[in-house]
Amino acid sequence: MDDSSSRCPPVGARHRVTIPVPIDPSGSRGPTKRQAASDDWRRTSRGFYVPSHVEPSPLQRIAEVAVLLRSDRIAVTGWASLAWRGDPWASGRRADGSLTPVDLTSTHALLKPQPAFRLSQERADPREFEVVDGLRVTTAPAAVCFAVRHATSLDAAVEVLDMAYLADLVTPEEVGEWAQAHPWQRRRPRVAAALELADENAWSPQEVHLRLAWLRATGRRPLTNRPVFDSSGRRVATPDLLDPMTGVAGEYDGDVHLTRAGRRRDLGREQALRAVGLEPFTVVAGDLRDGRFEERLRVAEGRAARVASADRHWTVEPPDWWVPTTTVAERRALAPHGRRIWLRRG
Structure with missing residues (x-):
């Protein structure tokens, strides 16, 4: 070596x-x-x-494997490469909370198996290796495609891709180009399927699964974190999901919403959305598994259908002064001070 x-x-x-x-x-x-x-x-x-x-955080787990990689023919890939590059949602955990090994890829080097890592049998291209903070990792598109191809389900693959978009690590074009350039890779159709379903503006994994459930339930794809404006051009709120056809807005409430301040903000946002003719509804943990989501969605759609056209004073068309940030390319184009202003989420 x-x-x-x-x-x-x-x-x-x-x-x-x-x-x-x-x-x-x-x-x-x-x-x-x-x-x-x-x-x-x-x-x-x-x-x-x-x-x-020393806690075995995702980054710490990666560092603990890094000391074993003494060959320039081996690189970290998959979730670990994404986490090392700054994706906070690349946790290296399965849906049940169990840990997944750090994924490694190599040109043809061998490494004795250990529980901390998993060495892929796929042949890697050394031209796609980069050194980030002292660690040899695969490029972001290669790492994303690896994680997508080896995800436990299509929904999990979409979550991986959406969160890589959220971290501005890749664009849909970069992922598509990588997949096209590697037609021999196993499970490549999974990448194409995830690209079709993914969204560049999801803000959490829970939103991803809510959006996919909404699409399956209605056949319509809701908008993600799209700011809503009133007739005067004032921003009303930015709901997690919005169906512009029905006027229904969906919110996923995690633990952060359980505080008094969080609940106060939520109630104010619901009131503001209803004031312009939108019908919001809320989903909490477990609703997607026990069927309550679809029931709440149907009820919200029924209420929205009864809102008179004259009472609908909202639009998703931004005024001239608004700076759009719904795509990775738009966010990458922002200067540092612009990111502080326009990427405040909430």
Whole structure:
């Protein structure tokens, strides 16, 4: 193997992770054998340890695998590459909360299996390897397509793609171009299907699954986080989802909405939306599984149908002064001060 570690910058300097160390008989650069066996240290892989107080966060788990990658023929890919690049939703957890290994890809290098990582058998292209904060990772399009192709379901694949869009890591064009350039990849049709269903402006995984359920229930695809304006051009609110055909707005309420301040904001937004002729309804955790979502959607559609045309004073067409941010390209084009102004979500 080609040991290129000396040519790479230190791993994780910007990410503030703790790099595992091997046993050191002197105890100066690592734990002694006795110390490593105590509760003060946690073994991360064969021969490597970190202090036991170090939490195995997604970035920390990636760093713990990084010390094993001494060949420039191996790179981190999938969810771990996305997380390392700044996708906060790439957690490395399955829907049931269990951990998934760090995905690795290689040109033809071998690495002895360990529980912390999973080495793909697919041949990688070294031209798609990049070093980010000292760690060799695949490009963002390659990592997204890997994660999408290996997702447990199409809905999970759409969530991966939507959250990569949210982090502005890839555009639909970049993902499509990568898939077209790699027609031999396994499960490539999954990428095409996810691209068809994905949205560049979803703000949370829960919104993704609410949107997909809405599409299945009605055959109509609601708009995501589209600002609503009144007849004078004033922004009324930005609902999670909006069906412009029926005038129904859907909101997913997570735990952050349970506080007194959060509930006060929600009630004010519902009142503002109804004042311009929209009919909002709320979904909470569990509603998508037990069928309550569809019932609430039908009730909201029934109420919206009874709103007179003269009482509808809303539009999704922005005034001239509004700066759109519904696509990755639009968000990337913003200057830093513009991002602070226009990407305040809520």
